[in-house]
Amino acid sequence: MSTMAPIARNALSALRIAIVAPSLDILGGQGVQARSLAQALGSDGFEVLFIPVNPRFPQGLRWLRRVPVARTLLNQCLYLAKLFKLRHADVVHVYSASYWSFLLAPAPAILVSRWFGKPVILNYHSGEAEDHLATWGLRVHPWLRRVDEIVVPSVYLQNVFARHGYRARVVRNIIDTSGFHYRERSQLRPRLLSNRNLEAHYGIGTTLKAFALLRKQWPQARLKVAGYGSERARLEEWVRSERLDGVEFVGRIEPEAMPRLYDEADIFVNASVIDNQPISILEAFAAGLPVVSTPVGDIPAMLRNQQNGTLVPRDDPSAMAAAIILLLDAPGEAVTMARNARAEVEQYTWAEVRSAWTDLYRNQSEAAAPL
Incomplete structure (x- = not known):
């Protein structure tokens, strides 16, 4: 099991990590992974700010979840408002799928993070990456070029990104076997x-x-x-x-x-x-x-x-x-x-992937720090 020296751990624990991802109201792999990572970081002493891409609607407006266009418009308004909390983060970690999900969730988070001068890690998970990168052109590539690091959970996705001219780092998915x-x-x-x-x-x-x-x-x-x-x-x-x-x-x-x-x-x-x-x-x-x-x-x-x-x-x-x-x-x-x-x-346990994430957060935070 990997460990961190006390001094290094204390320094890392002071970092504020913003995680932008689906909450478990949308039950799927990204939401499960985001919650697992947030819990693991929290248990290690990090300050974690979780920003759901699917914020809960006010009680009187929850019926709009059943109205396709209206729910998207309201969701985006609530989501964009929450993104202003990114100004408090040291590093922004954005989970990403493909196609319209990419434009509606990661793209605004990348834009706001850049506005606040925050380093951005794009954690891309979609198995549809090949088609997404090959066919979506200006709707995806300008955004990919604005992030500081692309992280994927598999060599399979790393190779997909490489074929399109991007360097991606592999950090495996997390499972709590206990x-x-x-x-x-x-x-x-x-x-x-x-x-x-x-x-x-x-x-x-x-x-x-x-x-x-x-x-x-x-x-x-x-x-x-x-x-x-x-x-x-x-x-x-x-x-x-x-x-x-x-x-x-x-x-x-x-x-x-x-x-x-x-x-x-x-x-x-x-x-x-x-x-x-x-x-x-x-x-x-x-x-x-x-x-x-x-x-x-x-x-x-x-x-x-x-x-x-x-x-x-x-x-x-x-x-x-x-x-x-x-x-x-x-x-x-x-x-x-x-x-x-x-x-x-x-x-795929936290003990095995911990250092990959913590080293990446530290490096991005130090690179963004003023001289």
Whole structure:
């Protein structure tokens, strides 16, 4: 476990770090990562100013969340007002996705930070980076050139940025493994878990089709689908139309309840077609679940086939079902892969990434300090 000398730690702890990111009112990877980082920095004595890109509406105006254009306008007004708090920060850490989300959230934060003369770290997380950087031109590149540092969680994204002429630093995502109960499943049951939001690029439809094939050989199999999103109604209708038993859509699960969800399952499945470094796979590693996943984004670097998980081609329900059946038929091999995955996930703990963030904050703060 990495440690910091007392003098250096006291100096760093005096820094004020502003984190601009989604709150957990939008349950997703960025919000979870931002909260984890803020909590870790706070426990180390840093002063953390959290600015949500999705501020809560005043009570009398919360109904506007159901009105598309109006909610965006009000959200931006409230968000821009909160950005003036950045004048109190020593370093501004901005979480970023792609496309319109980039323009609505990171871009204003970059602009206001520059106005106040604050160093800006852009922490880019989207698996859609290649298309975003290739097709959005003046809507993305001028902003990228105005930040002091681009940080990404994976070598996969680092390579994407390099292809577009940017130097990006890799700092892995964070997971608190102590929150998860590691359990070896020597008796592997056909209890599957999918924990991705219900959007097209996460391939939940492929997962459901694979499960339907699995049920033909393992009729007692069960699948819990956690998450929410625009695809839910269509996916539920498909399950009804196929008369597919054993599927439970459990909806939004708060982070505090997530460990129990993993503990109740025996196999984790992921069929995403666009991705980066999924927190859900790291959580499965921490809980001891063998993982079957498609090899997109940074997943092949996280999950080495037949060593700490199983990789299957994207958009291939038959291959996914076959991989699950192999695990069920060879639980000893599944346990070995789960053990390897549990060792792998230690690279993503705060103890391992702490110095990467604290050194970066210190360097940016010192570079911005007046001579």
